[in-house]
Amino acid sequence: MEHVNTVAETLEDKLTHDLGYDDHFHEHHEGDKFQSNFLTKYIFSTDHKMIARQFLITGIFWAFIGAMMSIVFRLQLGFPEADLAWLRPILGKWIVVNEAGIGKLDAEFYYSLVTMHGTILVFFVLTAGLSGTFANLLIPLQIGARDMASPLLNAFSYWFFFLAGVVMFISLFLSTGPFSGGWTAYPPLSALPQASDGSGAGMTMWIVSMSLFVVSSLLGGINYITTILNLRTKGMNMWRMPLPMWALLVTAILGVLSFPVLLSGVLLLMFDRSLGTSFYLSEIVVGGQILDRIGGSPILFQHLFWFLGHPEVYIIILPAMGIVSEVLSVHSRKPIFGYTAMIFSILAIGFLAFIVWAHHMFMSGVNPFISNFFVIFTLIIAVPSAVKVFNWIGTIYGSNFRFNSASLFSVGFVSMFISGGLTGIFLGNSAIDIPLHDTYFVVAHFHIVMGIAAFFGMFAGVYHWFPKMFSRYMNETLGKIHFWGTIIGAYAIFWPMHYTGMAGVPRRYYDGGASFDAFRHFQDLNQFITVAAILVFFLQVLFMVNFFYSIFSGKKLTTKNPWGANTLEWTTPIVTGHGNWPGNIPTVQRWAYDYAKDGEEFIPQYVPLKEGEHDMGAGH
């Protein structure tokens, strides 16, 4: 659908030209001088749009690796008797072939796969791949800036992420295997190199990789905050900003305040591992040998880890929320419902994120009195979350909804967020958490609420802004197949896990709990889950095919503003060069959500208010 005709485009050019202001960017700026050859344009670029694409493609690469790992361990869980010898060309010695010629997944490597799946998906895909991509792409474009506050640090942010990835990737090929003690890296498994195969070189490389990743996140976060607060165009006050900006701002603040704490925790871990200190180690015996480490507390690491770890889940979900808010409003052709409430709920979630970390530690022996405190604040998070869900539904309600890949994935996000959020209320209660902890109920909860939901937000963003990123469309039919298959498949994977979890099936077991008589009858369900997981995996391959095919051969964009959206990124040329706007920077006259107002389908942000018209942004 082409929503902007040529008359409107001429008007738009006139408006952006007359109402923009000249920042002398093109007179004295180096411009494209540094982006002239292949290497500087595509590899060592400092242009935020190129860095966004780098983050996205690297994220997709890691998502593919992480998903393949999950298929391998799902095969083990669903078909423990199956012959996996055909995987030997890829996994080599991690497939142990017995005398009968039956190949089995090495048990130790199963733990490595689970650990790496968690680490890769949480940090490399849903942190760097999601907020790295959309913060880079959208911040300068939506606030009306030429680029980030520091394009160079921005490029460094990507390259530190890249290096972190290289180190983690190499650790996959160690003869002792990558780290296997769980993505949370709890000591003593992470603190004693002799604790397990993966605790040696694998863990060392995990620490190095994560430290590089923290540096990447900090460089990015500092840049995002500075850019949003300092480089907004004329008229773009905070209360007119599109919601992705608010979400990405709070995300960046969370990252800058919580990642350093992880770095501290990991640093102490490193000293425990390599220099003989005992921050996290107390009286401990390994392999019959009494170690001379005394007086440490493994709980201390859990506190430091979850002080990052909990905000981290909001670092993952907030950008998705921002993207979904924008996409739903644009494709509903309606203003976002409750703009001000949306902003304050983002801020409330951001604040609460810091005072609930110990709800991950109800079972670690923390004082039950302290648990009460964390239970209350955890449950309070349901309030701003519910406000957001209510507002998304209010936005769609009664609208002339456009069903396309981007908007469908946004609706899917809301569905997943509700389903996963409800089980969060179970687990947030320490009394209910005691029987449910470390079961598949927890696995189902967090995969739905932050895994699938964040992925849906990311897909919505990719389908919606693909035309901005690559000047082409993705294939809609494939997109819709991708959506319907994935939402049905994802529920088929995780819905049954709630039941097995409530029955007490423990997570992280190589045999999926089959060694217990009580859990043996879940084998059919486990097979069902595995089959669903494999199908969903192939749907993601379909997405990747669509994505890479469309970059080169997708339908070409013929208009600047294909969705008829109000935000500034759609005022830039179809192929957006360095500096984003060829002439003046547009100024902003109104909030971002004037849809279906005064008989107009949409009124972009640069259009001046009519006489007597009020700006609808917050605080008006």
Place this chain on the structure above:
Amino acid sequence: MATLRQEYNQSKIHPQKFALWIAIGAIIMMFAAFTSAYIVRRAAGNWLEFKLPDIFMVNTAVILLSSITIQLSYSGFKSGKEKRYKGMLIATFILGLLFLVLQYKGWEALTELGATFTVNPSSSFIYVISGLHAAHILGGIAALIVALTHAYVLPYKPTLRRKQRFELVVQYWHFVDILWVYLMVFFMIQS
């Protein structure tokens, strides 16, 4: 650091300075994590008590003095007193190096006390926290070297750009000073 600046800047603060404030916030969080880990770990018992060697107090005086000298250098830069600008900058640099040397002596004194790196978390924490602080001082010294190059290689010209750059160094140096004072007060209250 290549920076795109816009003529129209809604806030009064320079973006680079603002970014430095956020970075300082991140560093504060890192040390807040260490000091709260210290408190939590101490409350868990099995904690070796010892008195911090006096050399740490001397060190505190040195870093406080360096804050004064860099401030004098900065005011000299602004008011056109080139000699004071350059001299006080050199003094700051020397005091910064002296701080690192004294820090090393402090660790030696700790070891002589028997509070070695691995004997007990109580001493491990001192080494880790002060060591990490020293790493941040090292970063400050790198920034001072840049400022010194500006002072001695470039002709003296108090332009807005140079002032802003120098202010970044001053801001960071004051921060590592205050951070050290916080850490000393923290250790004294705790022991």
